[in-house]
Amino acid sequence: MKIGAHVSSSGGIDKAIDRAEDIQAEAVQLFITPPQGWAKTNHSDESIGSFRSKAEVANIGPVFFHGIYLINLATDNKTNLEKSIDSLVYYMNFAKRLGAQGVIFHTGSHKGAGLDAVFDQIVDSFNKVLDKSPSEGVSLCIENNAGHGNQIGSNFDELGEIISAVGDDRLNVCLDTCHLLASGYDIRDKKSLDKVMLQFDEKIGIQRLVAVHANDAKSDLGSNLDRHENIGDGFIGMDGWETIVSHESFREVPFFLEVPGIKGRTGPDLENVLRLKTIRDRLDI
Numbered sequence: 001m002k003i004g005a006h007v008s009s010s011g012g013i014d015k016a017i018d019r020a021e022d023i024q025a026e027a028v029q030l031f032i033t034p035p036q037g038w039a040k041t042n043h044s045d046e047s048i049g050s051f052r053s054k055a056e057v058a059n060i061g062p063v064f065f066h067g068i069y070l071i072n073l074a075t076d077n078k079t080n081l082e083k084s085i086d087s088l089v090y091y092m093n094f095a096k097r098l099g100a101q102g103v104i105f106h107t108g109s110h111k112g113a114g115l116d117a118v119f120d121q122i123v124d125s126f127n128k129v130l131d132k133s134p135s136e137g138v139s140l141c142i143e144n145n146a147g148h149g150n151q152i153g154s155n156f157d158e159l160g161e162i163i164s165a166v167g168d169d170r171l172n173v174c175l176d177t178c179h180l181l182a183s184g185y186d187i188r189d190k191k192s193l194d195k196v197m198l199q200f201d202e203k204i205g206i207q208r209l210v211a212v213h214a215n216d217a218k219s220d221l222g223s224n225l226d227r228h229e230n231i232g233d234g235f236i237g238m239d240g241w242e243t244i245v246s247h248e249s250f251r252e253v254p255f256f257l258e259v260p261g262i263k264g265r266t267g268p269d270l271e272n273v274l275r276l277k278t279i280r281d282r283l284d285i
């Protein structure tokens, strides 16, 4: 497995590769537009070329994008629904241009209406995005949620129902380890993790697992709180990471750190990357 990280792309997308190299990340996740807004960034051919050549020289990949925070495919606001679909279409097509493998995002919140009330709209929205996306090579990846509020996709039943209703090979899943623990999936010992991944396979299909967000958790099992912690310092703990890194389900899946950072919340850093690499090297994976 590749040990990667979410890195900033400020100052130009190719800077993301420099930052990944600085922390010895082997794969990279980035935003291609400011995540708090709808505005699109006009990336020059030059910065795209520079990104691709730097990534090749440094042997960094795969590359995934994280969608903007405003996306909500379950919203009752038609304008925002259109903007959400449009943003994902933009990200999916830019992924093809940059050589990225996928776009990871949260489906959104039904704001109390219940999944049934918004189910058809969500499926229809996924189909609209996929209709205007590259026909192959780029995955649209739903990320599991911690289960707070009325977010969609905090359990494998919901994810599986949506994915099978859409019925497209390009619709895949990114599992966030912090969100798994927070939403009640114990992944810290082999027996429990086996059970969780068996469930994933039954309800979603293990071939659809294309990325992992590797985050420890500040809150315990079932807390429903989305609070990331540095590797080994949270409720997953070093023994839990050993279980996760050694599990066969994740062997071919890239890991992306989205941790706060050891020194002063600077985001994924060398120390966190090394903590995972040390386990991987010790287990000889």
Ligand SMILES: [Zn+2]
Pocket (backbone or CB within 6 Å): 143, 176, 213, 258
């Ligand atoms: Zn995540």
